[in-house]
Amino acid sequence: MTDGTKSNKVNMKTLAKVLNVSIATISKALRDSHDIGDETKQRVIETARLLHYVPNPYASSLRKRSSNTIAIIIPEIADSYFSQAINGIESIVDQEKYHALIYLTHDSYEREAQMFNELTSGRVDGILMSVASNTKDTQHIKNLQQAGVPIVFFDRVVEDIPAAKIKTDDFNSAYMATRHLLDQGCKNISLVTIEGYPSILQARESGYKKALAERDIEPEDQNIFSCSNKYNQENIAVLKEHITNVKPDGIIATVEHLATTTYLACEELKLNIPQDIKVVCFTNQITAAILNPSLTTVLQPAYDMGRKAAELLFWHLSGRYVQMESENIVMPSKLVVRDSTRTAD
Amino acid sequence: MTDGTKSNKVNMKTLAKVLNVSIATISKALRDSHDIGDETKQRVIETARLLHYVPNPYASSLRKRSSNTIAIIIPEIADSYFSQAINGIESIVDQEKYHALIYLTHDSYEREAQMFNELTSGRVDGILMSVASNTKDTQHIKNLQQAGVPIVFFDRVVEDIPAAKIKTDDFNSAYMATRHLLDQGCKNISLVTIEGYPSILQARESGYKKALAERDIEPEDQNIFSCSNKYNQENIAVLKEHITNVKPDGIIATVEHLATTTYLACEELKLNIPQDIKVVCFTNQITAAILNPSLTTVLQPAYDMGRKAAELLFWHLSGRYVQMESENIVMPSKLVVRDSTRTAD
DNA sequence: ATGAAAGCGCTAACAA
DNA sequence: TTGTTAGCGCTTTCAT
Numbered sequence A, B: 001m002t003d004g005t006k007s008n009k010v011n012m013k014t015l016a017k018v019l020n021v022s023i024a025t026i027s028k029a030l031r032d033s034h035d036i037g038d039e040t041k042q043r044v045i046e047t048a049r050l051l052h053y054v055p056n057p058y059a060s061s062l063r064k065r066s067s068n069t070i071a072i073i074i075p076e077i078a079d080s081y082f083s084q085a086i087n088g089i090e091s092i093v094d095q096e097k098y099h100a101l102i103y104l105t106h107d108s109y110e111r112e113a114q115m116f117n118e119l120t121s122g123r124v125d126g127i128l129m130s131v132a133s134n135t136k137d138t139q140h141i142k143n144l145q146q147a148g149v150p151i152v153f154f155d156r157v158v159e160d161i162p163a164a165k166i167k168t169d170d171f172n173s174a175y176m177a178t179r180h181l182l183d184q185g186c187k188n189i190s191l192v193t194i195e196g197y198p199s200i201l202q203a204r205e206s207g208y209k210k211a212l213a214e215r216d217i218e219p220e221d222q223n224i225f226s227c228s229n230k231y232n233q234e235n236i237a238v239l240k241e242h243i244t245n246v247k248p249d250g251i252i253a254t255v256e257h258l259a260t261t262t263y264l265a266c267e268e269l270k271l272n273i274p275q276d277i278k279v280v281c282f283t284n285q286i287t288a289a290i291l292n293p294s295l296t297t298v299l300q301p302a303y304d305m306g307r308k309a310a311e312l313l314f315w316h317l318s319g320r321y322v323q324m325e326s327e328n329i330v331m332p333s334k335l336v337v338r339d340s341t342r343t344a345d
Numbered sequence C: 001a002t003g004a005a006a007g008c009g010c011t012a013a014c015a016a
Numbered sequence D: 001t002t003g004t005t006a007g008c009g010c011t012t013t014c015a016t
Helices: A012-019 A023-030 A038-050 A057-064 A080-095 A109-119 A139-146 A170-183 A198-214 A233-246 A257-268 A286-290 A302-317 B012-019 B023-030 B038-050 B057-064 B080-095 B109-119 B139-146 B170-183 B198-214 B233-246 B257-268 B286-290 B302-317
Strands: A069-074 A099-104 A126-129 A151-154 A164-168 A189-194 A224-227 A250-253 A278-282 A296-299 A328-331 A334-336 B069-074 B099-104 B126-129 B151-154 B164-168 B189-194 B224-227 B250-253 B278-282 B296-299 B328-331 B334-336
Touching: A012 A023, A012 A038, A023 A038, A057 B057, A069 A080, A069 A109, A080 A099, A080 A302, A080 B099, A099 B080, A109 A139, A126 A302, A139 A151, A151 A302, A164 A170, A164 A302, A170 A189, A170 A198, A170 A250, A170 A278, A170 A296, A170 A334, A189 A198, A189 A233, A189 A257, A198 A224, A224 A233, A233 A257, A250 A257, A257 A278, A257 B286, A286 B257, A302 A328, B012 B023, B012 B038, B023 B038, B069 B080, B069 B109, B080 B099, B080 B302, B109 B139, B126 B302, B139 B151, B151 B302, B164 B170, B164 B302, B170 B189, B170 B198, B170 B250, B170 B278, B170 B296, B170 B334, B189 B198, B189 B233, B189 B257, B224 B233, B233 B257, B250 B257, B257 B278, B302 B328
Parallel strands: A069 A099, A069 A126, A126 A151, A151 A164, A164 A328, A189 A224, A189 A250, A250 A278, A278 A296, B069 B099, B069 B126, B126 B151, B151 B164, B164 B328, B189 B224, B189 B250, B250 B278, B278 B296
Antiparallel strands: A099 B099, A296 A334, B296 B334
8 A cells, every 4th residue: 555646756856957956966966065156056947946846764864874763662652751751852852953763661571672773773873772671681782883883861861871961969869858757756757659660760779768767767578568550449448458558657658650559548548648648740740739638749850861872872973972882960859848748837 | 882682582493393394384384374284283383382482573574574563653742632542542552463663743744744654664554644733745644655655643633634534523622612612601711722723723723613603703813822832931921921912811821831831821810710711621531520620622532542542553554444535434522511601600 | 494696775995 | 156976874666
């Protein structure tokens, strides 16, 4: 079914014939080469416009061994952080006249590995990625790097791979959140995370523990609790069980979907936020302000992170920049205090 | 900077040399052609695997004049409807071993038209799109169709173009929402929309008016109010002005970002939702349930719509399906009643 | 069942 | 300044 109306397909050959010049002249003129006369250039550009000539990207990519396209590889897309980050990425991709392929791993290592294998083909000139939660073996990523495809990580980075990385300070974010809850009088704070992400979770755990240690509180294993990044009844049940058993008076939810999960779990347990239990969540949702109660959040500069990641990649692609390995940019996240952590006073 | 480690680039030529067969044999064997012996096939597949052969997509696309990639063209991505729709699309794209390019129009006709022009190049085999709000002239879309690129519209469709369309029933959605507000005792309902989308808005307006007419209420022009699809202070101010002037006791917000805008406008005006004013919003945000108060929504089957749109496109692409023009699928949206439209009793 | 060869549309030496 | 030519890696007749 790919026949189409191939009748009026105009290519360089067509232009060459019409203008009585060689194909090479057309090619050079269109790429504004310096060894084509201004007058010829104009004629070529003009008739190209008239005949609605559009270059065939695949011919060009095959020949040049570069595709003017990048891949965005992320765990999921129905997430305010990632969708805002994509906006940032897109702003640069568009500006550079590139194209962006989007791939969702759904946090599956297998899918991620397969995608990377496929991308060995030269389909993209570079990759922007947030790694899947359960990716431990990172050989697939290293392989692609060795094949010469530059990679920039954003948010969910792989620490032990030499590549550019844009992230927020997970240690400090968790530290800020924990200290805030302590300041609000919490004595028994649970850190709720999701499975996977060894490096990120470790950093957040450390930040959490440091804040506790500063107040001479011994962290309990049971307060570090992990469930799935889903918003469903089962997850609510799991969280309810944790709350019932551990009876935290403060919860730090480290991923977006846990916000709704936590609120609903508390509601079902008839726990009042913030009186009975205070809640902080890592999320960029703009509705945080109008939740019941409004939600204290750790806000990441998603758009800017996406933009920065794309900028780094394009600097590298255009040769302006080389030391990708040493780029390790940490952007500040922000604690936005709202009613979900308010004290009674 | 696109040199990479081209040293170990293995292509069909490499395989042919290694196996002492012709390139044609390799090609056929890998595509499981019937005129290659089973034994040869196995040998080819085996060594391809061993040498980590991955076909060059651009060579293949150039030759076959089809790219195994589609374009997703949408106004924005930081929107729960679109991101959920993309999830649905991706589920099919992945299954069909296709690739998806993502393009954001930011609701700009100029950008949209330019993208379509670019896609004349044959970069994609098909397009899934939601049209930009201010697109009136649709020649760019027709041009691409005439060039043989199939297009499936979802959600924001262009009625007068013969192409497959997946949408929800805008007339009925607005009708349901309006009737619900009337049932809850509202007498002065405002329909808040955004600029653009003639066909969608007209349908919603009609549904709104029909519900009013059934109760013998004359719709007032001032109750149909349009602002921008932004979440910012200016937009809040504009909405506040409307509320102050028109004093509606019910608001139907027809796009997602208007939810937060409306809530904050009411808060600033010290209007209690739902006592002073009831609110319904067209949105798929999962946080609707935990807003203050929980928000009555018109929910669209975003994931299924994306999936369905992709399915239609691939049926067509694989020749299984031809009558794209007559496909006009309307999927039911759902009114989810919550506290923002609750009556006092 | 396998191979030779043409060519998809473009780029980039190299010649003229 | 312009043209000739040799591919990029793959698919696909058409021979054998």
